[in-house]
Amino acid sequence: MSRHAAVLVTGMSGVGKSTALAELARRGYATVDTDDGPWIEVIDGEPLWREPLIDDLLHQPREASLFIQGTVANQWRFYDRFDAVVLLTAPTEVILDRLQRRTNNPFGKTADERARILADIAETEPLLRQSATHEIETTRPLSEVVDILADIADGVEPGL
Numbered sequence: 395m396s397r398h399a400a401v402l403v404t405g406m407s408g409v410g411k412s413t414a415l416a417e418l419a420r421r422g423y424a425t426v427d428t429d430d431g432p433w434i435e436v437i438d439g440e441p442l443w444r445e446p447l448i449d450d451l452l453h454q455p456r457e458a459s460l461f462i463q464g465t466v467a468n469q470w471r472f473y474d475r476f477d478a479v480v481l482l483t484a485p486t487e488v489i490l491d492r493l494q495r496r497t498n499n500p501f502g503k504t505a506d507e508r509a510r511i512l513a514d515i516a517e518t519e520p521l522l523r524q525s526a527t528h529e530i531e532t533t534r535p536l537s538e539v540v541d542i543l544a545d546i547a548d549g550v551e552p553g554l
Contacts, residue, residue, distance in 0.1 A: 398456035399547040400475065403463045405482035406519055407501055407511050408489035410532040410539065411463045414482065417540045418461050423547070426451060428464035429499075442468045452476075459547035465522070473525060478546045481526035484533055486515055 403411050412427055419425045428434060433448065434441045443466050451462070452475045462476075473479055484492070490508065493501075501507055523529060530542050545551075 399459040399477035399549070400452055400456070401459065401461050401543065401547050402469065402472070402476045402479045403461055403482060403543065404465045404469065404479065404522055404526070406465070406489060406515050408492040408496070409482040409484045410492070410536070411465075411482055412499065413536060414532070414539050414543060415461060415463045417536055418543060421540065421544070422458070423544070424456065424458050424460045426460070426462045428462060428466070433464070434466065440467055442466050443472075445471065448472055459544075461543065461547070465518075470525060478527045479525055480543060480546060481519075481522050481529045482532050482539070483519070483523075483529055484531065486512070488533055489515070 403414060405411055412429070415425045415427050426433070428443060428448075433443060435444050436442070443464065445468065448462075449472075451460075452472065489511070493503070493508065493511065528542075528546055530539055532539055
């Protein structure tokens with residue numbers, strides 16, 4: 395990718411999207427976590443990207459690759475604007491353990507939320523997999539996950 399890439403990092407709750415994004419930011423990459431700030435609106439109980447905001451974000455000139463994290467029902471409307479759509483995955487038992495132990499996000503602590511996450515893994519993750527240009531298993535060390543994401547942004551085909 396000759397210009398600075400826009401990479402969508404997506405996946406189920408607990409796979410490590412926010413953790414990977416934080417490490418990318420620490421390494422100096424531009425990042426946007428659409429779970430934080432004004433990026434999402436809830437319509438009929440469904441969190442959706444505020445499309446004009448995402449459109450503006452993707453139109454801004456970039457001095458570095460941009461990593462955007464999010465998993466919402468309308469993200470597919472922007473797939474053609476991303477240079478890569480990267481699905482982060484982990485085994486279900488790892489996800490459930492991470493959700494139980496994490497302290498940076500309360501989602502996934504209640505039985506109802508965990509049931510919803512399990513349903514999302516069964517129903518939504520396969521759809522994300524079909525649309526993804528890359529898939530990264532996040533049971534490997536964080537540094538490896540982030541190295542692979544950086545390679546993807548740089549146009550280097552990672553050896554997954």
